[in-house]
Amino acid sequence: MNALTWISVGSLAAWLWLLLGQGFFWRTDVRLPDGGPPSGPPTKLPGGTPDGPPDGPPDDDWPSVAIVVPARDEAEVLPESLPSLLAQDYPGRAEVFLVDDGSTDGTGELARSLAAEHGGLPLTVGSPGEPGPGWTGKLWAVRHGMALARARTDAEYLLLTDADIAHAPGSLRALVTAARTADLDLVSQMARLRVVTPWERLIVPAFVYFFSQLYPFRWVNRPGGRTAAAAGGCVLLRREAAERARIPDAIRHAVIDDVTLARAVKRGGGRIWLGLAEQVDSVRPYPRLGQLWRMVSRSAYAQLLYQPLLLLATVAGLAVVYLAPPTAALTGAVTGNVPLLTAGAAAWAVMTGTYLPMLRYYRQPPWLAPLLPFTAALYLLMTVDSAVQHYRGRGAAWKGRTYARPEATPRTPPEAAP
Structure with missing residues (x-):
């Protein structure tokens, strides 16, 4: 057999292992149960979380929640997202703290206007000023929002949610119920991203598919397991666990803040859960390829720890696992090389089969x-571009800010922590 045949056989072996040995990452059944508080026998959350107490909180004993929303130039999406937070059907006390992180489009004023128009949960709008040394803008805003929440509420939980995330009326109730039912310190849902344009259909479901392949939800949800991850658009965090893990100060430099946050909570002995969302949606549009490209490339090289060897290994791995099967199948069909055709087609078929559940979750046609x-x-190509931009000094850039790699940033003294 020639080299391409051996590569296609290796790719098939890799896909068989991914199918069976990577935490069943391709399944999309790790989601919060529908409905309100559980009653009766103990409920087991999907994805491997062990049983917790049998009942949700009584109607008069729901914990207080502070909803922290970091926002920078979000006037375009705020009319779709903020009213959904203000309209949460939550039996306990909840308050929204929107942190206007140096916006130039009137985000803060719009938030106040929307609160006056729609009513609902009380809203506080704050502004933290420019980020301190070593801080990313989002985490600096989260820090300020958490400080506001501590000063004004006795919230037991913090809901950290992005300004482009819309929540169904029962979203907060479901998150708190899950946290109480299974005694979890962190409950996170991967928001369902917008899929409307052709480029969104092609790229967005794959984004979530690749994420779950890197961080299989069942492994994340396994107590004592090493895998930790969260989805930054929707994170319910127990305040006690945040204080124990020194959130956000301990992760102030993180570009990929959601995964770093989950690791910090899990290292501190916290119990975490991550799954796909049914009641949480992103309303941010990415209609053009360039916008999606920037979304991925801004943090791809940070995911590889800015290591050239990891970049080379990733490029080689993607080529062998994803590009070799169709190349081998088509080459084998043209040349009449049956082993090459068989191995390539089989690997391509397994790959296609594992992607179908994610397409169904996103309500997309199977021919994709x-x-x-x-x-x-x-x-x-986005990953390679991320590395190129990093070495040009434009890596990890978002909304007018460019972040250096962590070891290049000065540390904030402990006394500066809120």
Whole structure:
């Protein structure tokens, strides 16, 4: 057999292992149960979380929640997202703290106007000023929001949610119920991203698919397991666990803040859960390829710890796992090389089958599944571009700010912590 045949056989072996040995990452059944507080026998959350107390909190004993929303130039999406937070159907006390992080589009004023128009939960709008040394803008805003919440409430839980995230009326109730039912310190849901335009259909479901492949939800949810991750758009965090893990000060430099936060909570002995959302949606549009490209490339090299060797290994791995199967299948069909055709087609078929559940979750047609190798090629190029931009001094850039790698940033003295 020639080299391409051996590569295609290796790719098939990799896909068989991914199918069975990577935490069943391709399944989309790790979601919060529908409905209100559980009653009767203990409820087991999907994805491996052990049983907790049998009942949710009584109607008069729901814990207080502070909802912290970091926002920078979000006037475009705020009319769709903020009213959904203000309208939460939550039996306990909840208050929204929106932190206007140096916006130039009137985000803070719009938030106050929307609160006056829609009513609902009380809203406080604050502004933290420019980030301190070593802080990313989002975490600096989260820090300020948490400080406001501590000063004005006795909240037991913090809901950290992005300004582009819309919540169904029962979202907060479901999050708190899950946290109380299974005694969890962190409950996070991967918001359902917008999928409308052709580029969104091609790239967005794959984004979540690749994320779950890196961080299988069942592994994340396993107590004592080493895998930790969260989805930054929707994180319910017990305040006691945040204080124990020194959140956000301990992760102030993190570009990929959600995964770093989950690791900090889990290292501190906290119990975490991550799953796909049914009541949480992103309303931010990414209609053009360039916008999606920037979304991925801004943090891809940070995910690889800014290590050139990891970049080379990732590029090689993507090529072997995703690009080799269709190349081998098509080459084998043209040349009449049966072993090459068989191995390539089999690997491509397994790849396609694992992608179908994610497409169903996003309500997309199944014919997109065989196009996953093309999408993977785009992600490969985005990852390489992320490294190129980093070495040009433009890496990890977002909304007018560019962040250095962590070891290049000065540390904030402990006494500066809120």
